[in-house]
Amino acid sequence: MGSDAALPPFPFSSSFPALRAKVGAFMRERVIPSEPLYDEQHAALVAGGRRWAVPPVVEELKAAAKAEGLWNLFLPNSENFRHAHALSNLDYAPLAEMMGAVPWASEVFNCNAPDTGNMEVLARYGTRAHQAKWLAPLLEGRIRSAFCMTEPAVASSDATNMQLTARRKPGGGYTLQGTK
DSSP states (O other): OOTTSOOOSOOOOTTHHHHHHHHHHHIIIIIGGGHHHHHHHHHHHHHTTOTTSOOHHHHHHHHHHHHTTOSSTTOOOOSSOOOSSOOOHHHHHHHHHHHTTSTTHHHHTTOOTTHHHHHHHHHHHOOHHHIIIIIHHHHHTSOOOOOOOOOSSSOOOOTTOOEEEEEEOTTSOEEEEEEO
16 A cells, blocks of 8 residues: 555544655655665675675665654554654554565664564563663664574464463472473
């Protein structure tokens, strides 16, 4: 769905139409025209043995998106954390769809996995110390995060496919034993 496509009659927030137009324009004017340069820079990085390095054009676009206030759009407010955009999932979904037109575009807006999910967990459940050490630099785009798991019995990436027992220890606390 492009930014000019009709939206279903959902109750979007009052700030959504302007933000949708802004993300759409940024995608049309900045990100999509940068695809050939991205491909060129990425190929050069791979050829130089730097497969996981971020192409310079992405860093340039990130700075531009941040400067235009198009940063961390995914993050809703929580009890522990307040965010400038505070979009609902309903508001964010069409923006994510626009970003999805270019496989690497979500990183330009600091809305890429696994960072988004990890930031949501830290914003909602992290202590102030966790938020200072990990959430702040993730929100600023200074670090990246990961989600890792092992699969001893099945080839899957379903994070809910786990078995765990919790046993209360005499005198307090618990012993957790499980596999994923």
